[in-house]
Amino acid sequence: MTGNAKPRAVEKPAGGKTRIQMENETRILGAALDIFSESGFHGATLDRIASQASMSKPNLLYYFRNKEEIHVALLTGLLDVWLAPLREIRPDGNPVDEIGSYIRRKLESSRSFPRESRLFANEILAGAPHIGDFLQTELRQLVEEKAAILQGWIDDGRMATCDPRHLLFAIWSTTQHYADFSVQVRHVLGLDPGDKSYYDEAANMLETLFLGQLISVN
Amino acid sequence: MTGNAKPRAVEKPAGGKTRIQMENETRILGAALDIFSESGFHGATLDRIASQASMSKPNLLYYFRNKEEIHVALLTGLLDVWLAPLREIRPDGNPVDEIGSYIRRKLESSRSFPRESRLFANEILAGAPHIGDFLQTELRQLVEEKAAILQGWIDDGRMATCDPRHLLFAIWSTTQHYADFSVQVRHVLGLDPGDKSYYDEAANMLETLFLGQLISVN
DNA sequence: GTCTATAATACGATAGAC
DNA sequence: GTCTATCGTATTATAGAC
Known part of the structure; x- marks a missing residue:
């Protein structure tokens, strides 16, 4: 020694x-x-x-210590990554750029982190036993903050009148769908497991849906 | 006797x-x-x-006989109800009426059958072990059939160019979100458990999103 | 820090009386 | 058809050697 x-x-x-x-x-x-x-x-x-x-x-x-501790560690470690795309929305931008890039970030997040998305989906489906607090406080506050930005654009006549919180729900659901329901997407499209080619088609669809006009007035 | x-x-x-x-x-x-x-x-x-x-x-x-048999009985019994709203889309209608009423039927289905929606979501998240066949055959065929109708409207210039199958995905995800993620929706909106008032706001949002123009060109 | 062995229990499923 | 009692197994978690 x-x-x-x-x-x-x-x-x-x-x-x-x-x-x-x-x-x-x-x-x-x-x-x-x-x-x-x-x-x-x-x-x-x-x-x-x-x-x-x-x-x-x-x-x-x-x-x-036990199984639940692993699960909680994963969930809490996930939350910051989960909110990152939303945090980036800036009030001084314009609706098309800000919402468009938000959708692209969120869809990219589904493509890159499908396991995290499904973990989150499972937790919500089960009634959010571990992250209920997070949803009611941190997420709710962030949504209020960003919804106020969208509401400003609506008041300025740069967006259609709508509830901006539900617009966020629509963006979440459409983008996360490609991770959470990927099995159904692939089966309906006739793709092989592991084939993620549908993400490019999804990006086009969501751009048309959220940024363009889907249905012509005739 | x-x-x-x-x-x-x-x-x-x-x-x-x-x-x-x-x-x-x-x-x-x-x-x-x-x-x-x-x-x-x-x-x-x-x-x-x-x-x-x-x-x-x-x-x-x-x-x-066992636990799985109950589960399968529920799932198979659910599938017809699940497809009913989509089956009703008619080729001789116009895009606004047909897509609009499809969205309303689908949203009403989420409001009325949230347990069924979550059962389905759980099954898909788990990789669709029991209904993989259904997805690849019956659902895929129905989607092809209805997508062809939408494609006809696109070819006629009555809708924006987009992949109609992904438009269906967007309708599914946004409407089912209100059943599957209801806990998150309520927590973000600050609603009490059991309060389903958000469904009316959702209907407005989805009508604006799918049938109107969301963002003005400026 | 890692292992083998095992305790403790939760759960699906069955036996057999009524 | 319904019940009480129970079997067998899967699974979480711990004990204790190394």
């Missing part, structure tokens, strides 16, 4: 976690996202999550 | 089921719809379904 009892800063940084701890937690969360988003909370088992993470079940439970 | 051995037609009709059988199956299916739509297939337990049906668990399993 060379007589150095000082804890090594590299392995135990002020944050509190060693490198191996962070790596394993990341691996577990990735595996859990696979399984939870595929099967829902009750359909997922610790066995499958552990297997997906190439880890024994007791070892997995060394990092997370 | 009065010596009449003939089976009683009232209790054993040609269909094959007695009155009490039909009543109990109906009660079980209603209870199962409550529980499955609230908790998903794996989150639901036979105990809760039996309790909701005011019936013992073994008695419940006298009418259905």
Whole structure:
């Protein structure tokens, strides 16, 4: 022994976690996202999550106290990413640019993070037992803020009269649909699993729907 | 004994089921719809379904072989109701009337059958293990048929150029959203549980979105 | 930190009396 | 047809060696 009892800063940084701890937690969360988003909370088992993470079940439970803690960690970690596209809407822009780019960001989010979208959808469908608070406070406040921006454009005559909160619902539902209901989309279009070519068609559709005029007056 | 051995037609009709059988199956299916739509297939337990049906668990399993059989019975019974609004679209109508009334029927279906909508959503999210065939055959064929009608209107210059199948996806997602994500809708709008007043606002929004022009060109 | 073994329980399903 | 009792298994979680 060379007589150095000082804890090594590299392995135990002020944050509190060693490198191996962070790596394993990341691996577990990735595996859990696979399984939870595929099967829902009750359909997922610790066995499958552990297997997906190439880890024994007791070892997995060394990092997370129980199944629910993994689920909550995924959900709370997801929320900031989830709100990012909406946060970017700026009051000093114009409706076409701001709403158009918001839709593109949201659709891109569905394309890039379908597992996260399905995890969120499962949670809402189950009655939002873990994120009810978030929905009633943080999300509601953000929606009020952005809806006020849209309402300003309506008052200026730059948009049709409508409830801007429901416009946001329409954007959420149409974009998230391509992640959450991707199985149905592919089956109806006759596409192979993993084929995501429909996202380009979706982008065109949503641009026509939200930014153009869909039906001619005749 | 009065010596009449003939089976009683009232209790054993040609269909094959007695009155009490039909009543109990109906009660079980209603209870199962409550529980499955609230908790998903794996989150639901036979105990809760039996309790909701005011019936013992073994008695419940006298009418259905197992849990999955109840689930399948609900899903298959749902599919015709599910497609009814789409079937009604007529080629000899005009875009505004046909699409407008389709949206109203679909939204009314969400308002009246939110449990069925959530059951369907849970099934799709889980990868459609039981209705994958239906999606690839019956639903796909119906979509092709109705998309052809919409394409005709596009070719006639009565609608903007777009992929009509994706227009149907947009109608499905926006209308079903109010049933499937009702918890989020209520939390964001600050409504009490059970308050469905948002459906009228939704109807206005969807009419503006699909039938009017949302954003002015300026 | 990781493992094997196992405890504890929740749940689907069945047996058998009535 | 309905019940009580119970079996068998899947699954969450822990104990304790290394």
